[in-house]
Amino acid sequence: MANDAWWERYFDADFLRIYQPLLPRDEAVAEAEAVVGLLSLRAGARLLDLGCGWGRHAVELAGMGFRVTGVDLSDVLLKAADEGAAARGVEVEWVRSDLRELNLDTRFDAVISLFSSMGYFPSDAEDLQVLERVRSALAPDGRLLIETMHRDLVARQYAERDWWPGPDGEPVFVERDFDAVAGISREWLRWNNVEKYHEIRVRSATEWQVLLQRAGFVVEEWWGGWDLEPFTHESERLIIVASGSVEC
Numbered sequence: 066m067a068n069d070a071w072w073e074r075y076f077d078a079d080f081l082r083i084y085q086p087l088l089p090r091d092e093a094v095a096e097a098e099a100v101v102g103l104l105s106l107r108a109g110a111r112l113l114d115l116g117c118g119w120g121r122h123a124v125e126l127a128g129m130g131f132r133v134t135g136v137d138l139s140d141v142l143l144k145a146a147d148e149g150a151a152a153r154g155v156e157v158e159w160v161r162s163d164l165r166e167l168n169l170d171t172r173f174d175a176v177i178s179l180f181s182s183m184g185y186f187p188s189d190a191e192d193l194q195v196l197e198r199v200r201s202a203l204a205p206d207g208r209l210l211i212e213t214m215h216r217d218l219v220a221r222q223y224a225e226r227d228w229w230p231g232p233d234g235e236p237v238f239v240e241r242d243f244d245a246v247a248g249i250s251r252e253w254l255r256w257n258n259v260e261k262y263h264e265i266r267v268r269s270a271t272e273w274q275v276l277l278q279r280a281g282f283v284v285e286e287w288w289g290g291w292d293l294e295p296f297t298h299e300s301e302r303l304i305i306v307a308s309g310s311v312e313c
Contacts, residue, residue, distance in 0.1 A: 076139035097125035116182025120146030184266040196280035
């Protein structure tokens, strides 16, 4: 199952019911504001949100006056995103696409990938393909921001079993396996009669730098989380700000 296209099934109505309560709006607002600051975005800039999910960042950024396009493969999440934008009275362009096949006419001032929304594909070649398409979608002075898990911390604090209260009071049980050679974290989630499987390639900062350089990016800044503390081996998260170089 690990090599199957698990993401085509994972991001469904059950995913929304389980995860939406865990991610309050005030966090999305603070993170969107941090994105604006880190990228020094000018008013009305065009933004592309990769793996936008139910639009929790895209809607906030649109509410700040930016022209936002959100891309995701899940019809369920895009429908929820569209409903959320309508409820807030903001306009966002929603695009259903596999990130490896991303092909947009617009050139964006910035592209963002938040909440570990990259690393789902089983090979570096596929993530490199995504990054190359992202670079093609950027305006000449555009920048990329990636916010993701920090491999050093994941490896050091890895929990094989975990649980938390679900939306209906029933516990959500999680079992995990971490392949330290491949750098892949696998997760089996069980809640009521629901069973879900998830896996992600968790890269070190060094691996991200190599992959971004191969795609033609120059890393400008490393941050250790939304508190904007400098990135270290003890950081909770990894935030990368990169620009496209002149030549690949």
